[in-house]
Amino acid sequence: MRLRDKIDDVDQQLLQLLAQRLKLVAEVGEVKSEHGLPIYVPSREAAMLARRRQEAESLGVPPDLIEDILRRAMRESYSSEKDTGFKTVNPAAGPIVVVGGKGQLGRLFVQMFELSGYEVRVLGSQDWAQADDILAGASVVMVTVPITRTVEIIEKFSTLPADCILCDLTSTKSDPLNAMLRVHQGPVVGLHPMFGPDISSFAKQVIVVCDGRDSERYQWLLDQFALWGAKLKSATAKDHDEAMGLVQAMRHFSSFVYGMHLKSENADIEQLLAFSSPIYRLELAMVGRLFAQDPALYADIILSSPDALGMFRRYIERFSDAISCLENNDRDGFIRQFSEVADWFGQYAEQFMGESRQMLLVAHDRRHID
Ligand SMILES: O=C(O)C(=O)C[C@]1(C(=O)O)C=C[C@@H](O)C=C1
Numbered sequence: 504m505r506l507r508d509k510i511d512d513v514d515q516q517l518l519q520l521l522a523q524r525l526k527l528v529a530e531v532g533e534v535k536s537e538h539g540l541p542i543y544v545p546s547r548e549a550a551m552l553a554r555r556r557q558e559a560e561s562l563g564v565p566p567d568l569i570e571d572i573l574r575r576a577m578r579e580s581y582s583s584e585k586d587t588g589f590k591t592v593n594p595a596a597g598p599i600v601v602v603g604g605k606g607q608l609g610r611l612f613v614q615m616f617e618l619s620g621y622e623v624r625v626l627g628s629q630d631w632a633q634a635d636d637i638l639a640g641a642s643v644v645m646v647t648v649p650i651t652r653t654v655e656i657i658e659k660f661s662t663l664p665a666d667c668i669l670c671d672l673t674s675t676k677s678d679p680l681n682a683m684l685r686v687h688q689g690p691v692v693g694l695h696p697m698f699g700p701d702i703s704s705f706a707k708q709v710i711v712v713c714d715g716r717d718s719e720r721y722q723w724l725l726d727q728f729a730l731w732g733a734k735l736k737s738a739t740a741k742d743h744d745e746a747m748g749l750v751q752a753m754r755h756f757s758s759f760v761y762g763m764h765l766k767s768e769n770a771d772i773e774q775l776l777a778f779s780s781p782i783y784r785l786e787l788a789m790v791g792r793l794f795a796q797d798p799a800l801y802a803d804i805i806l807s808s809p810d811a812l813g814m815f816r817r818y819i820e821r822f823s824d825a826i827s828c829l830e831n832n833d834r835d836g837f838i839r840q841f842s843e844v845a846d847w848f849g850q851y852a853e854q855f856m857g858e859s860r861q862m863l864l865v866a867h868d869r870r871h872i873d
Pocket residue numbers: 528531542543544545547548576577580581584
């Protein structure tokens with residue numbers, strides 16, 4: 504048999520084995536949804552990967568190869584186990600009302616609640632005339648509307664069922680949380696999913712949780728998210744909003760200015776890509792993906808960040824300080840500051856080096872060069 508035929512044969516066997524694995528995982532999914540077990544089990548993954556790596560080594564297979572394959576297979580597991588549904592953590596719960604459930608993030612939560620056996624009702628912008636009927640008997644009211652309208656919409660709720668959980672998914676937390684506490688005397692919690700609507704499962708995705716009131720009465724909702732595989736991270740609304748200044752406003756704004764700069768310099772993207780190193784390509788992708796999305800969303804995220812302007816002004820000052828360093832041809836000064844920042848990053852610098860190397864390898868695998 505010619506060598507390539509033999510390779511085809513082995514690849515087909517791999518395919519058969521992957522099909523078997525997917526089937527087994529689907530069965531695990533059934534068991535998990537029946538018994539209410541979380542789809543993501545970090546301890547099982549760590550133990551399994553450690554063993555496979557050892558076995559790989561003894562076979563002369565690079566351990567990273569089997570780890571990459573299994574991690575990729577497990578991504579499929581999360582998504583397939585999701586489709587078998589989830590145990591209903593609170594079977595006694597009344598309907599869950601998703602306000603803005605026709606938006607992308609809203610639709611995702613509607614789907615997940617339905618997969619978890621709850622009755623879900625959507626209150627869209629056209630439905631306010633029937634709001635009382637839709638909200639009647641609700642166990643959860645989840646607000647997921649554009650950031651500029653969140654508070655105004657929360658203020659429309661006059662008579663929510665006393666014990667219903669009021670929560671929102673807005674990317675700032677202080678104002679929505681205060682508004683929810685004002686209009687509702689029952690359990691209140693602010694949530695911020697740190698991901699977009701295009702995820703294939705909640706496994707390993709972070710949801711920030713800002714307590715409003717009566718945490719013991721909304722705990723079941725968090726337990727439901729945990730079953731979906733989400734990692735819950737508690738924070739005060741103030742700490743969350745401050746961190747978001749850097750994580751969101753600063754990040755998006757500097758990508759926006761970077762894009763504006765490339766456009767104004769009349770950069771030739773084709774050529775930039777042709778000359779790009781893998782990390783530059785990734786950076787270009789990170790900046791470019793911003794412009795594939797809704798401009799209003801980003802305008803609102805940036806404008807609603809409490810100290811965004813102050814932060815951007817400080818950033819500009821740092822740019823001009825760094826430019827002075829260049830103007831003075833101060834090589835030593837540049838190196839000194841670089842080292843100070845490197846010290847500040849500490850062990851994270853090495854960690855980020857490793858993580859980005861992995862990302863670049865994966866991105867590189869996807870490249871096709873004729
Ligand atoms: O063993 C499980 O619990 C599974 O759901 C299977 C599996 C896998 O694909 O191997 C998937 C997700 C878990 O995090 C761990 C392992």
